[in-house]
Amino acid sequence: MPYLSRLPFQALALALLIGGAPLLQAAEPKPAASAVSSTARDKAPLPLDELRTFAEVLDRVKAAYVEPLDDKTLLENAIKGMLGNLDPHSAYLEPEDFQALQESTSGEFGGLGIEVGMEDGFVKVISPIDDTPASKAGIQPGDLIIKLDGQPTKGMTMMDAVDKMRGKPGAKILLTIVREGGKPFDLELTRAVIKVKSVRSQLLEPDYGYLRITQFQVNTGEEVGKALARLRKDNDGKKLRGLVLDLRNNPGGVLQSAVEVADHFLKKGLIVYTKGRIANSELRFSATPADASENVPLVVLINGGSASASEIVAGALQDHKRGVLMGTDSFGKGSVQTVLPLSNERALKLTTALYYTPNGRSIQAQGIVPDIEVARAKITREQDGEAYKEADLVGHLGNGNGGEDRPSSKKARSEPRPQDDDYQLAQALNLLKGLNITRNN
Structure with a gap:
């Protein structure tokens, strides 16, 4: 089966803290860029009025904003705004973000171990990754992260929130979470090097x-x-x-x-x-x-x-x-998001x-x-009572077919199994057994 790209990193998976539930393919910049620009040239001329407006806004902001701003900062913010307003999964990746994206395909990276998106201006958990600080702390899909170290996430871009959640392994961060419309609560997580075994x-x-x-x-x-x-x-x-x-x-x-x-x-x-x-x-x-x-x-x-x-x-x-x-x-x-590397160690993640x-x-x-x-459910076991069976009674008859007696003696404890505490998994296993019984396997 062919891969989607001839880039060294082939296809890029976006994991910890970048994007929301990504589906990515990598693309070489030149063919994709030429295809897009060719299509644009064929369909419409450059919007000169809008470009003049953009240049005028750039000039006014630069001249009148309360603090001095350089052209590079303003233009990069404009690019981020352009990408950020397309859909929740398109983004402009600066060098650090692009590097983190490439590293994630190896399954080892730093952070909390959580996939996030945006909803109503807040950071929303799509899923925690197994055996990471996020999953061990009990973070669940659908949780809204409303504060990071006391700073509200409302109004942050997703990439800003991502950058704030990153940090050195061992460093702590306080997440304020709202779950299913309940009251906010705090969880303190310690960042770690995340090694994901897929x-x-x-x-x-x-x-x-x-x-x-x-x-x-x-x-x-x-x-x-x-x-x-x-x-x-x-x-x-x-x-x-x-x-x-x-x-x-x-x-x-x-x-x-x-x-x-x-x-x-x-x-x-x-x-x-x-x-x-x-x-x-x-x-x-x-x-x-x-x-x-x-x-x-x-x-x-x-x-x-x-x-x-x-x-x-x-x-x-x-x-x-x-x-x-x-x-x-x-x-x-x-x-599907395509990663389009740019010439300055940056990239576009574009739907x-x-x-x-x-x-x-x-x-x-x-x-x-x-x-x-089958919804999630908590398994609780009822203790067997002191029930007796026929085989416990003194003087009981033996099995007519020569089978062994089966008294009510307690069974030895078996090793814990994944299905013992996972209701959905237990139901899946029971269904498989039922299918085999009806198929006479």
């Missing part, structure tokens, strides 16, 4: 596997292939009877990786296609005949923190009826296309609706 896997119990993807990095497709092989090996070399693919709180990442992951579960057909205004934004991706998953029965978990690239995977598997989607509605980000599922669905602002809705 793929995790384990056997939930014999014959049933669990595969979690936390975000889509450049090598995620390859890692999923390895994880599927490892699960079979851990299952004594036998084919699995069921697999849970966990995409909850997965904020997205690299488009190509999403295609590769979906391809591991599909043998044929369209995975995703994109449509935009410029020629190189029209892309179609189809599955190859190989099936690393061996057509194992599949349940895919999604929630409101599942965005962008994770919605591509979920949408493709749902349209092809390859698995059952379970959980709650996904985030609803169906746009250039919308993506569509194989059946032609746009996810934008709607999200993926699961086949079976």
Whole structure:
């Protein structure tokens, strides 16, 4: 499968604190710029009146503003305003931001471990990243961050908020959060070096596997292939009877990786296609005949923190009826951002296309609706009473078929399993078992 760019960093995933649930492809600046400028020249002349107004405003601000300003500051602010007013995911990246964007594809970067966007002028949490200060502090998708170290976020640009949340590992920051319309509360987080392992896997119990993807990095497709092989090996070399693919709180990442992951579960057909205004934004991706998953029965978990690239995977598997989607509605980000490097170590992150599922669905602002809705719930276990069974009674008859007695003696405590405290995961596992029973496997 072709990658989206020949740039050294190939395709860029935007993770910690930059953008909201990104779906990115990288692009070389010259072809993209020439395509855009050519289109602009063909369609309309330069807006001379507006350019004169811009020059006049620049001159007035420079002359009359209360503090002196240089041309560079004013022009960069103008560029930020132009990009910032397009949509929540387009942005002008200064050298530090561009560098952080490139570093994020390696899965190691500094900060809090949180994906954010903007809503009503406030910073909104899209999803915390597993095993980071944000997730350990209990930050949840949908939380609104209304203050950073006591400073209101209302009126900040997203990039300003991002810069404020960054800092040296070990440095603390106080977040003021509003959750589901409740009262504001404070959380103090300690910044850390975030090392994100994008793929995790384990056997939930014999014959049933669990595969979690936390975000889509450049090598995620390859890692999923390895994880599927490892699960079979851990299952004594036998084919699995069921697999849970966990995409909850997965904020997205690299488009190509999403295609590769979906391809591991599909043998044929369209995975995703994109449509935009410029020629190189029209892309179609189809599955190859190989099936690393061996057509194992599949349940895919999604929630409101599942965005962008994770919605591509979920949408493709749902349209092809390859698995059952379970959980709650996904985030609803169906746009593609292209990274356009500039000549001065800066870059544009520009929304250039919308993506569509194989059946032609746009996810934008709607999200993926699961086949079976299962909300988060807390599992509490009731203690078994001192109930007796027939096998406990003195002088009971033996089993007529020669089977062993099964008295009510307490079972030895087993090792804790992920499904023991995760209601949605437990329901997914139960569904897989039910499917196997009805199929007589």
